[in-house]
Amino acid sequence: MASTPVHWSRIGEAGTVMGMKLFLLTFRIFGRSGFQLFLYPVICYYYLLRKSARQASKQYLQQIRPFLPVEQRSSLSSFRHFMVFGEVLLDKLLVWMGHIDKDDVILVSRDTIEKIDCQRKGGIIIVSHLGNFEVGSALANQIPNMRLTLLIYTRHAEKFNSLMKTVTGNSDMEIIQVSDVSPATIMMLSNRINAGGYVVIAGDRVPVSGQARISMVRFLGKLAPMPQGPFILAGLLKCPVYLMFCLKQHAQYHVYFELFLERLKFGDRKKRLETLDNTVQEYAKRLEYYCLQTPLQWFNFFPFWGDNQVLTTNPIPPVESKVDIS
Template identity: 55%
Template sequence: MADSGKHWSGVGEAGSLLGMRILLFAYRLFGRWGFRLILLPVISYFYLTRKQARQASAEYLTRLSATFPHCIKKGMTSRQHFWTFGEILLDKLLVWMGHIRRDDVVFETPVAFSELDQSNQGGVILVSHLGNTEVCSALAHQLPDIRVTMLVYTQHAEKFNTLMKQTNSNASINLMQVTDMSPATAMILSERVDAGEYVVIAADRTPVSGAKRTSAVEFLGATASMPQGAFILAGLLRCPVYLMFCLKQEQKYHIYLERFATQLSFNRRHRSEQIQSAVQNYAKRLEHYCQIAPLQWFNFFPFWKSEQPASNPINETLS
């Protein structure tokens, strides 16, 4: 979660490795209810002390309510948003512990998964901070032959990743740390895609290097900055591009996979416009899935331009 005035990559990790271990111990000893009992004061503390994260949550829910009023229900406040974040934190750990069974996962788009399974080409899978990205490891159970490299900014979540590795040293997903997409990194990823591997990268948060490679897109009724990096990378790799979202619904993990493009191609003359179009199309799909799980978009940082969200009664309950 956020500290005021900083880019997300410069914000120190909330909490400590010891705190995460205590939460995990509570779960192992008492189950989810024990975890929730200890989680309550932890989430309350962060809700009260992280003003910027609280404001970012309120703005997101207000914009979502104004744009898609049908998807906001009673009780969907910033407090509940924070609480959902804590619950998903446990789910992330359970994935890496190997506690997520095949029966816990619903593959909503079997045709798309079949296409992925039968392809020998490799590709790029765009994910987001909506839902639980770690559950993409379920792909390894559904599609035993698939190989996945997940690009992460591990410095920002060093403690969490340390705990995950200690919890399960045999995790099947290959994590690759990136702070900037260098030519050497692109070459490594190209070799992996050519070998039939899939590269997973989040496409909804401004890059660590700053806001230079971003596009201003319409998202939830206002202008927001979204990164171009994932789309530029996909264009360089010249491979199929998919979108994947894993949303928790009725105590199961529903994985949605859809083809975004057979191949992204940006020519020199119209490169800027083509990249802009790709990022905008992604923003529209992200909007669609935010409606399915409104409280599961965990981007607790200033996201929109400086204009204030439209007046909405939900503001009264989100402050």
């Protein structure tokens, strides 16, 4: 009998914060070249130690391989996947320390970002564990008077947040625990958005509190559970929803910023569930599209699909899929 997949929130991050401290120390002493040499044995150790993460990586790579051109498939390996993750961990710290700034990043969606900068209407920015959303968030935080509030599951993040504050002294972005979003929290977020602030939340991990608010959607050929929470929040706050992906391509970060929804409106209960399912599916299409651009930058090292049924091996066409819900 197959074992039930462990929820992502119960998977510890043993060694991750300590490893990041070692990464940072190595970078400070030896620079990027020395860090690259140090990274290999560290990732070897982590790769051998973390069987569940290794299996999750192999599951993901097996799932995405048929969607990629033949010439790209040979470059996929679980160990290389881990190596890319190690490099991104260092970048997460370097961007907050100022070693990566706006001159090092290509803003692919400059028009959308400039529009946000001018209008300051506020809204929700949905990120994911694809690429390095910290780079985009940190650069957005450099825009004068732009306030970001990050909703995150703090049991995983609190040590990393403490480390970032220790090495950077950064306190401009407020972090709120996702597992405790009360009516008072909703009111506080509404006030911030009405004042032109932005709420940042991940859209690719199911809620800690249970399976009630998820949609089963097509993602890389299989049914996968994805959260409704970010979109329920958008409906309650009556604000625009943006998607942000920050991918490292050709040794440089590229920030992709999309207006996903101007406003999400719910009807009766039946209409609401249908609207949520359709919206989450559209989000999964965009996530899949960007996954295919940088397949080794997917950093969900847990059983993302579980044992869900295979649907198709035909990739979703790389088109600008948008949701228009009234």
